[in-house]
Amino acid sequence: FLHNIAVIGAGMAGLTAARALQQAGKSVQVFDKGRRPGGRMSTRANAYGLFDLGAQYFSVRDSEFARFIETFEQRGVVTRWPGVMAHIDSGRWQTRQPEHPRYSGTPSMVTLTEAMAAPLEVHSQVRITSLSHESSQWVLRDQEERVWPGFDHVIVAIPAPQARELLGSETALRWALPEMSSCWSTWVRFNTPLSMPAGVDTWDGVSFDDSPVLRWAARNQTRPGRSEGERLTLLARDDWSDRYLERDPVEIADDMVSAFRACYPEALPAVEAQGAHRWRYAQPRAPIEKGPGYRLDEEMNLSLCGDWCIDGRVEAAWQSGHRLAQALCHL
Ligand code: FAD
Known part of the structure; x- marks a missing residue:
């Protein structure tokens, strides 16, 4: 028993x-x-605002998970989020509709795991x-x-x-x-909003297929319940992260912001602050049996x-x- x-x-x-x-x-x-409880759903809160460093949002496909999430949605802990996802096709920015409903912690991802932990004895x-x-x-x-x-x-x-x-x-x-790949995650605060690429009214997340450094960027301030101020989380490709796993985070943040500048079709505003976080074990490497x-x-x-x-x-x-x-x- x-x-x-x-x-x-x-x-x-x-x-x-x-x-x-x-x-x-x-x-x-x-x-x-x-x-704090949360693991890879953790959020960095600093003088420049909230930055989700791991998961940026989550999709809901399973009906039991949907019921579970609904109870937290009713309490205002998570919010359904119709975020605009972009990808770049032959140099042109395009947006697409999500296949499954997406949610974000309100105001940050760690809000959900903290609410889940509240009734538990957590050391x-x-x-x-x-x-x-x-x-x-x-x-x-x-x-x-x-x-x-x-x-x-x-x-x-x-x-x-x-x-x-x-x-x-x-x-x-x-x-x-299984083995797991690593991921460098860089947060960056700009002093004014980004200009939008041609053909796109706005975007909340973008995947990069052609960058040797970046695989994804997300705008933190556009998610529900967050304060203003252009704040990005940049995620590096797993091969790049694995190669530079032991490098100085200050250099990593510099390289990742430069890589974003190279990918972004508009001139970027000035950077107010930036920093990098290393996830040594971010994603399972192999497809799972x-x-x-x-x-x-x-x-x-x-x-x-x-x-x-x-x-x-x-x-x-x-x-x-x-x-x-x-x-x-x-x-
Ligand atoms: P974890 O969140 O890793 O929890 C494990 C916990 O164990 C941690 O809190 C850690 O501190 C603790 N721990 C480890 N060793 C010990 C020990 N010896 N003693 C005590 N405690 C220990 N998923 C999505 O759905 N959408 C996304 O957009 C998304 N983006 C992501 C971006 C990044 C950069 C990363 C890293 C992940 C992302 N994910 C995303 C994946 C998602 O975050 C994970 O699938 C999920 O959070 C994993 O939860 P878990 O409980 O399995 O593990």
Whole structure:
């Protein structure tokens, strides 16, 4: 009988599993090495405004996820967002309608994960460094050698390469944990609004196919509930990010803003401030095999969930955590 459950990782997957298990009457504790819950849905708040550094928005395709999101929409935590997405075809900017409804946290992505974490016991700034099975219960240890004993089951809800490090190579091999690519994310604040490219009234996000550096840019101020001021998040291509993973973030931000200048058809305003953030594990590298959407060892009372079990998207992280919690409730 599972009663005391530890969840390592307070991103979308871990929080989803933790909430469902707590609602089913389990006693759940969540551990995260970050200062705030959210993981790759985190937001940088500084003197220049709010900048989403990871996920910029999310699409909703699954009807169960839609119902879950609706409850947060009613509370004003997320807002449906008809963002204008652009791409560049033979040098011409074009916009397209989204296939699926899109949502954004209001005012930032981390608003959603913080609301999800509110009813939970979350231990922030606690990096779990080892797990051991002692007298048929799990014992967790953290970076300060603190001991967290007494768990019937442990859910590891962290990126696959970090799970491999935590669990050891033997366990990881058995579960065939995938590799993940990195991503440099640069935030930049301009002193006046951008001029729009010819043929485009406005844009909120743009993908770049031809840039050797950038794959995507998004305007932060155009999402619901945000203050004025031209603020971009630029995301680098994964091959470029992998190559320059250990470079100085100041140089990375310079290079990424220069790359945007080279891609943008209009003259850019002056930069007021900029900075770069490194996601060491951003997206699963390989296409993911079909499966239940989580990993579970009933004998060991150990399980894993995360976007990497399904697809590198917020919705997939939710599905992974949700499906795992359902499976654990039936044990
Ligand atoms: P994570 O969010 O990575 O959560 C894992 C958590 O585990 C983290 O909070 C971390 O601090 C914690 N952790 C790790 N190791 C330990 C440890 N040892 N002890 C304690 N805590 C630990 N998705 C979309 O749908 N739309 C987008 O536009 C989009 N854009 C993206 C842009 C970028 C740059 C990136 C990086 C991702 C983007 N994604 C997007 C993907 C989306 O962010 C992820 O799919 C989703 O947030 C993953 O959630 P998760 O819970 O699986 O993992």
